[in-house]
Amino acid sequence: MTSLGTPIQGVTLYSFTRAFHARQYDLDGLIRKVAADGFGPGLEVIGFSSLRGFPDRIDDTFVGQFRDLVAEVDLVPTSLAVNVDTGIRRDRLMNHDELVEYMRKQIEVAARLGFPIARVQISLTPDAMESLLPVAEKYGVILALEVHADQHGAHERVLALRDRYEKLDSPLLGFTADWGATVTGFAPSLLEAYRRRGASEDLLRQVVELWNAFYAEGPPNNQKVHGERFGAFIGLAARHGRPDLGIDFGINGTGLFGPAPLDTWLEIMPWVRHVHGKFFGIDENGEEPSVPVRGLVRQLVENGYTGAISSEYEGWHWNNWQDPFDIIRAEQAVQRSAAADAGSAMITDASEARRILSSHLAQPVRG
Amino acid sequence: MIADRIIEQGTLSTQDGRTAVEVRIPWYRALPGSCIAGAALTVDGVAAPEDTLRWTMNNRTFSFEELVDETGEWWFPLDSAILSGDLPVQDADAEHEVRVDLKLYIPYIITDHGVLHIEEHDTKTMKVAQR
Numbered sequence: 001m002t003s004l005g006t007p008i009q010g011v012t013l014y015s016f017t018r019a020f021h022a023r024q025y026d027l028d029g030l031i032r033k034v035a036a037d038g039f040g041p042g043l044e045v046i047g048f049s050s051l052r053g054f055p056d057r058i059d060d061t062f063v064g065q066f067r068d069l070v071a072e073v074d075l076v077p078t079s080l081a082v083n084v085d086t087g088i089r090r091d092r093l094m095n096h097d098e099l100v101e102y103m104r105k106q107i108e109v110a111a112r113l114g115f116p117i118a119r120v121q122i123s124l125t126p127d128a129m130e131s132l133l134p135v136a137e138k139y140g141v142i143l144a145l146e147v148h149a150d151q152h153g154a155h156e157r158v159l160a161l162r163d164r165y166e167k168l169d170s171p172l173l174g175f176t177a178d179w180g181a182t183v184t185g186f187a188p189s190l191l192e193a194y195r196r197r198g199a200s201e202d203l204l205r206q207v208v209e210l211w212n213a214f215y216a217e218g219p220p221n222n223q224k225v226h227g228e229r230f231g232a233f234i235g236l237a238a239r240h241g242r243p244d245l246g247i248d249f250g251i252n253g254t255g256l257f258g259p260a261p262l263d264t265w266l267e268i269m270p271w272v273r274h275v276h277g278k279f280f281g282i283d284e285n286g287e288e289p290s291v292p293v294r295g296l297v298r299q300l301v302e303n304g305y306t307g308a309i310s311s312e313y314e315g316w317h318w319n320n321w322q323d324p325f326d327i328i329r330a331e332q333a334v335q336r337s338a339a340a341d342a343g344s345a346m347i348t349d350a351s352e353a354r355r356i357l358s359s360h361l362a363q364p365v366r367g
Numbered sequence: 368m369i370a371d372r373i374i375e376q377g378t379l380s381t382q383d384g385r386t387a388v389e390v391r392i393p394w395y396r397a398l399p400g401s402c403i404a405g406a407a408l409t410v411d412g413v414a415a416p417e418d419t420l421r422w423t424m425n426n427r428t429f430s431f432e433e434l435v436d437e438t439g440e441w442w443f444p445l446d447s448a449i450l451s452g453d454l455p456v457q458d459a460d461a462e463h464e465v466r467v468d469l470k471l472y473i474p475y476i477i478t479d480h481g482v483l484h485i486e487e488h489d490t491k492t493m494k495v496a497q498r
Contacts, residue, residue, distance in 0.1 A: 014395065017369075017395045018369065020444070020445075021369055021372065021391070021395070021444050021445070022372070023445060026445075046395070046396060048396040048397045048441075049395050049396040049397070049444060052443050052445070053441075053443075054397070083396070083474075083475045084475050085474035085475050086474065086475065086477055087472060087473075087474040087475070087476075087477055087481075087482030087483075088399060088401060088402065088438055088474040089401060089438065090401055090404075090435050090436075090472075093477070093482075121475055123475065123477055223479065227479055317368060320371075
């Protein structure tokens with residue numbers, strides 16, 4: 001029997017995008033704030049968001065300062081989110097060799113900064129992941145490909161990656177599970193944002209009904225179904241005389257609120273090295289109204305997960321009327337409560353987190 | 368998206384028929400010049416001619432044609448870029464309505480229709496900044 005997991009509490013600085021972008025905190029100040037407010041010990045950073053000059057101009061002075069700061073405030077680097085910018089050129093997509101080199105540079109920075117994991121993205125095919133395995137081995141960094149809506153744990157692209165991982169049998173290849181793949185409702189705070197943009201109650205009701213119908217149908221298992229659903233949101237907005245909202249409905253309705261059932265994560269659970277605790281808001285009862293945080297934490301605990309959960313607040317895109325720090329504090333309280341309800345606990349002590357994370361990342365996949 | 372922050376309040380400047388404003392990225396992460404696909408600068412309803420627009424970031428100035436191949440210079444989320452164009456602004460003491468439109472490619476999201484692009488705009492009212 002699997003022993004109960006003890007996930008490590010943490011946060012990604014992405015959650016604080018609005019405050020960082022507004023220059024309320026610089027990187028140093030934001031990391032200190034994360035530590036002081038107890039949002040760690042796990043710390044995740046997006047290279048292209050937080051690090052000026054990433055990845056080509058990260059010098060040793062900066063690396064030293066970053067490592068010293070993280071040690072001083074007693075946080076635990078979990079994942080450096082890196083990007084697969086296949087479409088960086090206007091004339092064509094990157095070729096295979098360009099892509100491997102583009103990723104190599106970012107993975108090298110992850111290692112230099114002390115991140116054990118580099119979060120990579122779905123546009124990497126099984127062949128690309130296989131090509132990157134020697135890079136992962138060279139730098140000793142785990143590549144955790146993010147499973148994010150509109151994909152999910154049982155999507156054909158994800159299963160193809162899983163099957164390749166199984167064949168390659170390396171502890172350095174895995175997944176980052178993003179909770180946005182398994183959402184149970186259209187986020188109420190986004191409906192409120194549309195209301196503030198003048199959307200009628202009738203239109204909002206139909207947006208919810210459309211999303212609920214997709215939820216009832218189940219998640220898209222291929223890109224064709226995804227495209228059809230995206231188009232349905234655009235059509236709905238156009239029929240209500242609000243074509244300006246159509247793309248937004250489509251992007252959020254399919255790309256942020258994935259309607260997969262929780263058990264889809266079981267397809268890839270042994271390869272889940274890292275988790276994005278994606279969420280969108282906290283209601284008046286202190287609960288997340290559209291992401292089943294309690295069920296997701298219970299599932300991780302019951303499956304023996306001992307990696308980190310980076311709380312990833314994404315409501316900042318539209319919610320400019322609530323304090324993100326309060327919202328994240330409330331969501332992490334839900335996570336801790338859920339872990340306790342499942343008979344375990346979230347790890348909030350930094351030294352314990354270091355020990356447990358190191359053992360989680362070292363274990364063979366089928367360990 | 369953070370479109371309401373594209374225009375930096377109070378940064379409108381004008382000299383010898385050229386007008387400029389400072390702009391912030393309406394996105395959470397840095398993008399290279401090649402992903403800054405187009406812009407428009409409009410003051411009081413008059414748009415600067417497209418071929419006169421220039422983009423300054425990291426102390427380098429580019430035409431939008433030059434940005435197409437520029438994968439070495441990046442627009443960092445904390446940095447203001449400067450959008451400028453041929454546009455006389457007459458009354459320096461009056462309030463002016465400034466509008467900036469931006470088209471950005473999101474290089475890691477590849478759809479069935481190609482690389483995802485987003486179009487954002489912002490409008491703010493301000494006087495010409497005193498030098």
